[in-house]
Amino acid sequence: MxxxxxxxxxxxxxxxxxxxxxxxxxxxxxxxxxxxxxxxxxxxxxxxxxxxxxxxxxxxxxxxxxxxxxxxxxxxxxxxxxxxxxxxxxxxxxxxxxxxxxxxxxxxxxxxxxxxxxxxxxxxxxxxxxxxxxxxxxxxCATFPFRGGMDEYRLSLKHLKTKEYFDVVCKVLHVEKTANNAWMLFVWDGTDTPPLSFNMHFLYRWISPAHFLVLGLSYE
The missing domain is CATH 2.40.50.140 (Nucleic acid-binding proteins)
Structure with a gap:
């Protein structure tokens, strides 16, 4: 060959x-x-x-x-x-x-x-x-051992702390543009979680509802 x-x-x-x-x-x-x-x-x-x-x-x-x-x-x-x-x-x-x-x-x-x-x-x-x-x-696909994000930093949304970098695997439920031209993501990881706000800058075309996302973020 x-x-x-x-x-x-x-x-x-x-x-x-x-x-x-x-x-x-x-x-x-x-x-x-x-x-x-x-x-x-x-x-x-x-x-x-x-x-x-x-x-x-x-x-x-x-x-x-x-x-x-x-x-x-x-x-x-x-x-x-x-x-x-x-x-x-x-x-x-x-x-x-x-x-x-x-x-x-x-x-x-x-x-x-x-x-x-x-x-x-x-x-x-x-x-x-x-x-x-x-x-x-x-x-x-069905049997390969997958994981999302780096395990050392991976958290569920309900365990987030302020001023801390973390990885999260979540489902995008909705994407919305705010009045000041920022993008807001509504995400869910299967846990009961209070409302959170992510300070992020990215392009909307790359995220759509029902997609699964692996994020490395800082929660402020």
Whole structure:
């Protein structure tokens, strides 16, 4: 098989610094989009696979347009990445999506059946070796050990304290724009919780009702 078309485990990618590789994994976390230090937009995904379950592998995705960044429907969705570059910075090894030659596609459990992604980067073309990987990952969704957020900081909403950073996994019930052009989220994590207000800055198109969200926040 042509190495350019091969998909490798995340564990193997750690030894491919400065090389381009193809990866597939479950999305465990996704950052809010932001402007990079240059002219691009960037989002950071943390992915896992069978070779890398207990840690999270970061993928930095840079695109020219905001709408080309991945919009994750659920933290257990599947992403296939073609020709991402493995880079080392300050002792940490990550994958970097280069807009000139990298591509990606996102699949949920249902779209894995016919390998029709619910979102893909411009120019993405699914290569034949990827079809089997996608279907296999779709079959693993029900049994793969998922968790949301970093356990060290993860709290339920009813246990929040002021002036404290935390992670929370919750369901977005409603999104509303206030009179001063701020966005207000109404969220629920399954517990009985008093009303809370989150001081956040992000783009509305990235959140919609009924989506599940993994947040790293400070409650004030």
């Amino acid at each position: 042509n190495n350019r078309h091969s998909i490798i485990p995340i564990r193997d990618a750690l030894s491919r610094v400065n090389q381009k590789v193809n990866l597939i994994g479950f999305v465990r976390e996704s950052s809010f989009p932001r402007k990079s230090l240059g002219t691009d937009y960037v989002s950071i995904l943390k992915i896992v696979d069978e070779s890398y379950k207990d840690e999270e592998f970061s993928v930095h995705i840079f695109t020219e347009k905001l709408e080309h960044l991945p919009v994750i429907r659920s933290y257990k969705d599947i992403i296939i990445l073609y020709q991402v570059k493995i880079e080392e910075f300050n002792g940490r090894i990550d994958a970097v999506f280069k807009k000139k030659f990298s591509s990606y596609a996102l699949f949920d459990e249902q779209s894995c059946i016919d390998c029709n992604p619910y979102q893909a980067s411009p120019g993405f073309r699914l290569l034949r070796p990827g079809i089997g990987f996608i279907r296999r990952m779709g079959n693993l």
